[in-house]
Amino acid sequence: MTAALEIRRLTAGYGAEPVLREVSLQVPDGQVVTLLGANGAGKTTLLRAVSGLLPTTGTVLLREQDLSDVPPEQRVRRGLAHVPEGRGVIAELTVEENLRLGGLWRHGRTALRERTDAEYQRFEPLARRRKALGHQLSGGERQMLALARALVAAPDVLLLDEPSLGLAPQVVHSIMQTLRDLCDSTGLTVLLAEQNAAGALSIADRGVVLHLGEVRSDGPAAQIAQDEALRHAYLGY
Amino acid sequence: MDRFVFLLATGIADGVVFALFALSLVLIWRSTRIINFAAAAMAVTACYLALAVTDLTGSYWAGLIIAVLVGGTLGWAVERGVMRAARDPLSGVILAIGTVMVLQALTGILAGPQSRPAPVPFGDRPVIVGGVPTLSPYDLFVIAVAVTLTAGLHTLFARTSLGLQMRAAAFAPEMSRLLGVPVARMRTLGWILAAAVGALAVLLAVPGELGLDPHAGDPLFVSAFAVAVIGGLDSAEGAVIGGLLVGVLVSLVTGYLGAAVAPLGVLALLALVLLVRPAGLFAGVEARRV
Amino acid sequence: MNQNPRRIVLLTVGGLVVALAGTFLLDPYRNYLLALVAAHLCAIAGLSLLIGRTGQLSLGHAALMAAGGYGYVAGVKLGDGAVPDGLQPVLGLIVAVVTASVVGLLLGLAGARLHGPYLAGLTLAVVLALPALTSQIPALGGDQGLMVPFRSVPQALSSLIALEQWQAWIALTVVAVVLGVLATVDAGASGIRMRAVRDDEVAAALAGIRPGRIKVQAFVLSAAAAGAGGGVLCFVDSGVRPGGYGVTLSLLLVVGVVVGGTGRLAGAAIGAALVVLLPWLIGLGTSGLDLPAEAAQRLDGNLAVLVFGLLLIGLTVAAPTGALGLLTRAGASRKRSAPSIPTTSKD
Numbered sequence: 065m066t067a068a069l070e071i072r073r074l075t076a077g078y079g080a081e082p083v084l085r086e087v088s089l090q091v092p093d094g095q096v097v098t099l100l101g102a103n104g105a106g107k108t109t110l111l112r113a114v115s116g117l118l119p120t121t122g123t124v125l126l127r128e129q130d131l132s133d134v135p136p137e138q139r140v141r142r143g144l145a146h147v148p149e150g151r152g153v154i155a156e157l158t159v160e161e162n163l164r165l166g167g168l169w170r171h172g173r174t175a176l177r178e179r180t181d182a183e184y185q186r187f188e189p190l191a192r193r194r195k196a197l198g199h200q201l202s203g204g205e206r207q208m209l210a211l212a213r214a215l216v217a218a219p220d221v222l223l224l225d226e227p228s229l230g231l232a233p234q235v236v237h238s239i240m241q242t243l244r245d246l247c248d249s250t251g252l253t254v255l256l257a258e259q260n261a262a263g264a265l266s267i268a269d270r271g272v273v274l275h276l277g278e279v280r281s282d283g284p285a286a287q288i289a290q291d292e293a294l295r296h297a298y299l300g301y
Numbered sequence: 302m303d304r305f306v307f308l309l310a311t312g313i314a315d316g317v318v319f320a321l322f323a324l325s326l327v328l329i330w331r332s333t334r335i336i337n338f339a340a341a342a343m344a345v346t347a348c349y350l351a352l353a354v355t356d357l358t359g360s361y362w363a364g365l366i367i368a369v370l371v372g373g374t375l376g377w378a379v380e381r382g383v384m385r386a387a388r389d390p391l392s393g394v395i396l397a398i399g400t401v402m403v404l405q406a407l408t409g410i411l412a413g414p415q416s417r418p419a420p421v422p423f424g425d426r427p428v429i430v431g432g433v434p435t436l437s438p439y440d441l442f443v444i445a446v447a448v449t450l451t452a453g454l455h456t457l458f459a460r461t462s463l464g465l466q467m468r469a470a471a472f473a474p475e476m477s478r479l480l481g482v483p484v485a486r487m488r489t490l491g492w493i494l495a496a497a498v499g500a501l502a503v504l505l506a507v508p509g510e511l512g513l514d515p516h517a518g519d520p521l522f523v524s525a526f527a528v529a530v531i532g533g534l535d536s537a538e539g540a541v542i543g544g545l546l547v548g549v550l551v552s553l554v555t556g557y558l559g560a561a562v563a564p565l566g567v568l569a570l571l572a573l574v575l576l577v578r579p580a581g582l583f584a585g586v587e588a589r590r591v
Numbered sequence: 592m593n594q595n596p597r598r599i600v601l602l603t604v605g606g607l608v609v610a611l612a613g614t615f616l617l618d619p620y621r622n623y624l625l626a627l628v629a630a631h632l633c634a635i636a637g638l639s640l641l642i643g644r645t646g647q648l649s650l651g652h653a654a655l656m657a658a659g660g661y662g663y664v665a666g667v668k669l670g671d672g673a674v675p676d677g678l679q680p681v682l683g684l685i686v687a688v689v690t691a692s693v694v695g696l697l698l699g700l701a702g703a704r705l706h707g708p709y710l711a712g713l714t715l716a717v718v719l720a721l722p723a724l725t726s727q728i729p730a731l732g733g734d735q736g737l738m739v740p741f742r743s744v745p746q747a748l749s750s751l752i753a754l755e756q757w758q759a760w761i762a763l764t765v766v767a768v769v770l771g772v773l774a775t776v777d778a779g780a781s782g783i784r785m786r787a788v789r790d791d792e793v794a795a796a797l798a799g800i801r802p803g804r805i806k807v808q809a810f811v812l813s814a815a816a817a818g819a820g821g822g823v824l825c826f827v828d829s830g831v832r833p834g835g836y837g838v839t840l841s842l843l844l845v846v847g848v849v850v851g852g853t854g855r856l857a858g859a860a861i862g863a864a865l866v867v868l869l870p871w872l873i874g875l876g877t878s879g880l881d882l883p884a885e886a887a888q889r890l891d892g893n894l895a896v897l898v899f900g901l902l903l904i905g906l907t908v909a910a911p912t913g914a915l916g917l918l919t920r921a922g923a924s925r926k927r928s929a930p931s932i933p934t935t936s937k938d
Contacts, residue, residue: 115479140481152476154469165469168462169481213480336708338715386908390707391648395849395907398650398842402900409893413885519838523719526712562727564720571716572701575709 067125068093068253069114069221074122076113083109084277086122091221091255096247098264098285099257100299101274107257108149110274111223114255115139115146126221141169143220147227151210155199159190162198162209166216176216183212186242204235211239215246221253228260236260240267261299265289273298303433308556309549310427314440316548317447318506322521323528323540324451325499330534332471332491335387336526338397339379340499341518342404347372347500348513349412352419361422365504372500373493380492408515416514419507443505450498451541458537467491520564524551527571596775603771610763619755623827624867626755629762630823632863633769635847636856637816640773643854644785645809648707651698651714653840654721655691655814659821660831662690664737677745680826684765687822688815695814699807718841725833736832739825762823769816774856776812785809839896846899849906870895 067090077083084106091097099107113120116136124131126142134142145166154162163180170176184191187208193201201209207227214222224243228236244267246252258264265271271288273281275298281288288294295301322340329337337343350371355364383400387393423442427434436444458464469477470487478484506521507513528547532539547567554566614622638652649655666686670679698717702710725731743749744757752760776782784805787795792802825831847866851858873895877887 117475117478136478137481137483140479146479148476148479152473152479154473154476156472157465157469161465161469164462165465165477165480165482168466217481336712338708338711383904383908386904391642391646392907394648394708394711395845396904398845399900399903399907402842402846402896402903404900406893406897406900410889410897413889516838520719523712523716527716530709530712561723564716564723565727568716568720571713575705575713576701 066093066128067091068127069255070123070125070128071110071114072123072125074110074113074120074124076109076118076120076122078109078118082277084113087274087277087279089272089279089282091253092269093253094247094251095269096243096254096256096267097270097272098261098268099255099272099274100259100261100264100288101280102298102300103259104276105274105298106277107274108225109277111146111148111225111255111257114223115144140217140219144223145214145217145219145221146223147210147214147225149225149229151206151227153198153201153206153209153213155197157198158194159196159198159201159209160194163190163213163216166213167218170217179216179218183216186215187212203230204232207231207235207239211242219252221255224254224256226257226259228258228263236263240264243267261295262289262301304556305553307427307434308552310435310440311556312549312552313545314436314443314548315506315552316545317444318502318544319521319524319528319548320541320544321447321450321502321505322499322525323532323544324454324537325495325502326525326529327532327534327537327540328454328491328495328498330529332467332488332495333380333384333393334471335384335390335393335397336529336534337495338394338522339400339404340495340525341503341522342401343375343379343496344372344499344503345513345515345518346404346408347375347496348419348504348507349408349417351500351504352417352513355420361420364420365501368500368504369497373497375500376492376494376496377489379496380489384492405515412515414514416512416517419504419513421508425508439508446501446505450501451537454494454498455537463490523564523571524567527567527574530571531574596778599771599774599778603767603774607763607767610767611760614752614756614759614763617756617759619753622753622755622759624871626759626762626823626827628863628867629759629766630820630827631844631847631866632766632860633820633823634817634844635851635863635866636766636770636773636859637813637820638844639848639851639854639856639859639862640777640816641809641813642848644777644782644789645806646707646789647702647806647810648711648845649698649702649714649810649813650711650838650841650845651717652813652817652844653836653838654714654718655695655698655817656821656824656840657721657831657833657836658691658694658814659687659818660825660836661731661737662687662818663822663825664739664831665690667739676742680742680761683739683826684819684822687825688818691818691821692811692815695811695818696807698814699810702810703803703806715838715841718836718838721836722833731833734833736830736834738830741829742826758827761826765819765823769819770856773812773816777856781805781808843899846903849903866899869898873898 069091071089073086073088075082075084075086101107112118114124116139126144131139167176167179190208227239240263243254256264265285268285271285281294325340326337329335347368351364351368354367355361379400383396387396421439423438425437425439427437466482467487470482470484474484524547528543529540532543550566551563555563634652634656641647663683666683667679670682674682726733744754784800787800788802788805795802843866847862850865851862877890
């Protein structure tokens with residue numbers, strides 16, 4: 065089994081003290097790996113480092129290509145998509161414009177239209193709100209739009225930061241299920257940072273537990289879900 | 302009454318230029334959230350080179366093209382060379398002030414302090430309609446250029462992928478990078494566009510009351526700043542309406558109270574708008590404070 | 592920032608005595624330059640505190656200096672015949688400060704709700720409107736400005752010091768008072784409130800501070816300092832002309848602030864010295880080159896502005912803490928003494 069995304073000895077942070085210390089992990093092709101841990105464990109920092117938004121030491125390999133010197137906007141072109149914390153829906157642009165932005169660099173005019181139409185079919189509520197501005201959407205709609213926008217680019221690896229934050233339980237469940245279906249049907253690879261460990265582990269293949277910037281545990285999702293000591297110590301349930 | 306009509310017509314012609322120049326401020330505000338205090342000095346520098354080329358070739362149109370090209374190049378150079386170091390709005394203003402001083406000093410050294418006459422491609426005598434003097438052919442030319450340019454910019458931003466990327470880069474730089482938008486390049490492009498538009502606006506304004514000397518841009522900048530604030534810095538439509546408003550106001554004040562009073566009128570209007578509606582008269586959404 | 596009031600008084604009085612004594616070492620022209628430096632220092636120190644503490648960038652301080660100048664003339668006229676001749680400059684300076692403070696209050700009220708670039712634009716419009724204002728109000732004397740009667744050295748000192756030295760003494764005394772007041776306010780509770788407003792207006796408001804009021808206070812204080820500077824300039828030059836208080840002066844004041852390090856009163860002295868002395872030094876340099884008259888005329892003034900512009904850009908890019916910041920940083924890294932707090936604004 066090859067790794068779609070491999071992280072080797074990654075160190076990153078904002079000031080003098082690194083938030084991440086020598087983190088190594090692999091995301092196998094076509095699987096959902098969930099990144100777990102408390103607030104401040106370094107989940108968001110890890111995703112931002114993988115996208116190239118932070119200065120780092122260590123190596124990030126996407127399908128065995130080294131991304132170290134590749135700027136963020138080029139990493140997207142190599143097949144990485146990132147739905148950040150808070151979803152990153154651009155409030156001043158319409159749903160249609162947000163969606164088109166996701167695939168502008170990749171497709172010709174007709175191809176882009178087909179891709180966006182496909183996402184409107186997948187996320188039907190968005191199709192009814194094409195002309196609505198980003199700031200007029202509900203939390204669930206925003207999450208759908210963020211996900212759809214990432215998928216328009218047809219990425220190899222999707223980085224997803226706390227999709228469940230601030231959403232109603234049913235919406236969370238449906239989004240998690242959509243993710244699982246996507247992986248099974250299209251072979252998408254997902255690195256999912258979540259505080260909602262139970263929900264994330266229920267759809268993930270593997271889990272990685274971060275604590276204070278270091279990997280505490282890395283194994284099959286079912287195994288982590290059953291490890292009571294680990295759950296109590298780091299996952300809070 | 303005849304005088305009023307004449308002043309109104311002149312005001313509209315002047316206002317169109319204000320609007321065009323304000324548009325250049327709006328373009329940069331939209332792409333970088335910076336008010337370009339160096340806009341006028343950059344445009345005036347481009348105009349000096351344009352007039353030099355017109356003198357050499359004898360062609361007004363060669364000068365016009367040079368103004369746009371030099372303006373764009375200056376926009377590129379100032380954004381890449383200077384403004385990129387701005388860490389916050391305050392240092393942005395300070396860097397722009399530094400740029401103003403450098404450009405004004407250089408034009409002062411190279412061209413001298415005296416005001417320079419500028420050629421006109423068409424007649425600048427007002428056409429008499431029903432006994433009332435109105436716009437001149439040159440005024441009509443200015444209006445035509447401004448309308449075409451405004452429509453072109455509107456199409457660029459509202460209808461093209463490039464325009465969409467420029468808007469996205471301005472509103473949410475980091476997210477745009479994550480979506481593959483080359484944000485730095487979009488900013489530079491915004492500056493190039495804005496500076497080219499600014500240079501064209503000043504070139505159109507020079508044959509009128511403005512005249513060309515190293516400091517000619519200062520009052521124009523304040524008028525255009527007032528226009529941009531009145532229209533809301535994010536709104537191109539607002540810049541056009543605000544420009545006409547300020548143009549007519551300046552023209553009426555100049556006509557009835559004297560040219561020396563005009564800056565006071567602009568100041569009063571600016572203060573009023575800033576106090577009553579800081580987000581601009583035409584701002585639909587409350588401006589975000591970043 | 593741990594300066595207690597007594598230390599500030601000691602520092603200013605001590606500095607003043609040294610400076611007054613120093614004037615005996617200078618020839619009359621250099622004493623005249625020293626008086627100009629002191630006048631500019633008043634305005635630059637006030638502006639530095641305004642930008643550094645509340646983050647309000649004013650491009651209108653030249654107009655506030657002009658207000659001080661006109662105020663000085665009014666004060667001297669007011670005192671004519673009513674107070675002894677020797678006290679007329681004092682009255683003039685007081686009216687100068689009051690006038691500038693009132694103008695500053697109006698501007699501050701208008702500007703309190705405005706964020707950085709908006710305030711800069713509004714104040715720029717004020718400076719550009721100044722010639723229009725003076726031409727419209729006959730009492731301000733139009734483009735010619737107003738003159739005050741020439742003041743010679745008081746009888747008791749006339750055998751001892753020259754006119755220029757006397758002017759330098761007055762200027763130095765005024766600037767010592769201005770700096771003392773600014774430093775005292777900055778070291779006290781107001782200084783903390785101003786920093787709180789600059790860093791986060793919402794948080795400051797939640798802590799019970801009224802950001803609008805603090806910003807207006809800061810603006811008035813800064814305007815008063817600029818007015819004192821304008822008053823001194825009027826005293827030294829025996830008059831005030833609107834032409835001298837244009838956009839260029841406003842921008843030079845900003846240069847002085849940035850050179851000294853925004854928010855640093857001691858740095859403002861370096862800034863003021865540079866703003867006054869560099870054009871003079873460059874003038875000396877170019878006059879030695881034996882240039883044709885027209886070239887010399889073009890270089891005059893412009894060359895200095897060019898250098899100032901480059902300096903402004905260079906310092907903002909490379910050294911946000913200004914020249915003094917560079918020096919203290921070098922000192923700190925050598926001695927590991929107390930770290931200096933960077934005072935660049937966030938908004």
